Amino acid sequence: MRWKNQPLVEHDLKCAVPFLTIPLLNPLNWDNTLCEVVMKWNPNIILPSTSYIPLDTYSYKINKDYTILYKEPKFLHHFMCTEFDHRDVKLYTELVLSKNQDLYQYLSEYWNSHPDIKTRATIDRDFAKKKLLQIFNSPSSHTNIYRITLTKLFPNVLAIFDWINTGYTRTNRMGRNKYDLHCPFAHIGFNLESNFIIKNVTKKISSFNSKIVFFTIHDSILCLERDSEIITHYLNHQNN
Numbered sequence: 001m002r003w004k005n006q007p008l009v010e011h012d013l014k015c016a017v018p019f020l021t022i023p024l025l026n027p028l029n030w031d032n033t034l035c036e037v038v039m040k041w042n043p044n045i046i047l048p049s050t051s052y053i054p055l056d057t058y059s060y061k062i063n064k065d066y067t068i069l070y071k072e073p074k075f076l077h078h079f080m081c082t083e084f085d086h087r088d089v090k091l092y093t094e095l096v097l098s099k100n101q102d103l104y105q106y107l108s109e110y111w112n113s114h115p116d117i118k119t120r121a122t123i124d125r126d127f128a129k130k131k132l133l134q135i136f137n138s139p140s141s142h143t144n145i146y147r148i149t150l151t152k153l154f155p156n157v158l159a160i161f162d163w164i165n166t167g168y169t170r171t172n173r174m175g176r177n178k179y180d181l182h183c184p185f186a187h188i189g190f191n192l193e194s195n196f197i198i199k200n201v202t203k204k205i206s207s208f209n210s211k212i213v214f215f216t217i218h219d220s221i222l223c224l225e226r227d228s229e230i231i232t233h234y235l236n237h238q239n240n
Helices: 016-020 032-041 074-083 087-097 103-113 125-136 145-153 155-164 184-208 225-236
Strands: 006-012 046-048 058-061 066-070 214-217 220-224
Touching (some): 006 225, 016 125, 032 046, 032 184, 058 074, 074 155, 103 125, 103 145, 145 155, 184 220, 220 225
Antiparallel strands (some): 006 220, 214 220
16 A cells, blocks of 8 residues: 555554453453443443343442443352452463563464364464454354363453353344344454544554554554654553
8 A cells, every 4th residue: 555656564453352352351440431332232231320130130330330230140250350360361461461472372382282172284373363363253152172272271351251242142143132242342342443543542643743644444554664663652552
């Protein structure tokens, strides 16, 4: 791609989906903005605190405005684990945020060495990335050896993301039941991605220099080579 005959270079987020969805891992600390995003795509797991709580549903009031809902009491255990920085959540977060480690590479090595996974080909980083995102974006009823082993490695992470996908049962189309949803995790992730790139990163770049030319494509930013250092600076300081 070019701009006025000048080539554009692309810069993107490392482990974009895992990074952008880290805030979802601690439901008990969701702020109102995140609650609104979640409620938009899955009203089965969060409601305004003034709403009627469905029968046979457990609830936990986050704050005066929002209450989370869950069908099984075991989910509260996973929420509480994230509150106390459970070791699998901590490992997952460190792998996503670290400049020296890589979640997808870690998973490729984990699956390559796992005795229950038998494959003729070596599992590389790209394959591990594809499998991880497939698992996050599939109903929890869709199981295979990769999901099973991932659940053992990151039990609380998978439990929270499966809870977020409550009601998501069909991958090809919505059903007649109101609980048959398009993948909530994917839609929530898209919202978080656009909010982060558009409202955070690009806003900071424009504030720094309003004359910088750049374009966004999902989690990446295209710019002129001369501005690469500035763009990577704001993307690499994503933790702030």
